[in-house]
Amino acid sequence: MYLIGISGGSGSGKTTFANKLINMVKEDISILHMDSYYLNVQPQEHYTAKGNPNYDHPAAFDWELLRTHLSELKRGNPIEVPVYDFVSSSRLQKTTTLNPSDVIVFEGIFSIFDKEIRELLDIRCFLHVDADIRIARRINRDVNERGRTLQSVIAQYYETVRPMYNKFLAPQKDYADFIIGEETDIAASILSAKVNELYKIGKYCLNTTNLNRGGLEVDNHQVNLNHD
């Protein structure tokens, strides 16, 4: 299985890019959203001075479950993904089953943050999009889809989204093999073509562990576009 990590700020277009890949990769492909792994109760010690939870701090996520689930997928096992509700900011009682597939896109603000998870990923991407575009997109989406008001989105941006982006998210660029700009069509074509080629020549197959991947050195060399 080929595991693609897509990180970047909120509103940078991670979900949209992941969906683009879904349409371009020929193999069996699915998405795992890191947002599903928000903790049900946010740690009190990271609350802001104004008394609000900090959903942009790494401690906002259930890392143990994430590591376990990504390892299970790599081993070819299905997982039960939590369902997070952005309107109530809580985990629902139900889960959804995610079966292993040829390719899994793991997208989220901290998808390439954790060392253990980075090692499970076959390619690490970062969407680098200017702050004005990210906030404009986020306002649009959060007001229309996540039950927020314009004032609350702006207040949260100043209080946590912007400072946490600068402190924790932006430095992830150092871990990225592939830094993608605002226009994502070319990056999606390159990445999907690479994945299609790897499967065509039999470098990967469904439900295998790293041991069965073979040709690793070729993969690492060829996809490392960031350092060219």
Ligand SMILES: Nc1ncnc2c1ncn2[C@@H]1O[C@H](COP(=O)(O)OP(=O)(O)O)[C@@H](O)[C@H]1O
């Ligand atoms: N390349 C793009 N061009 C224009 N709008 C985009 C682009 N990528 C994302 N958007 C829009 O921006 C908003 C946030 O995108 P989304 O993919 O949800 O971002 P993220 O998952 O990084 O938070 C959505 O309304 C989406 O339609």
Ligand SMILES: O=c1ccn([C@@H]2O[C@H](COP(=O)(O)O)[C@@H](O)[C@H]2O)c(=O)[nH]1
């Ligand atoms: O209950 C919550 C949980 C998260 N958020 C915000 O969501 C974004 C991350 O999601 P994207 O899909 O990447 O935008 C993060 O910046 C949190 O601030 C929230 O508002 N409420």
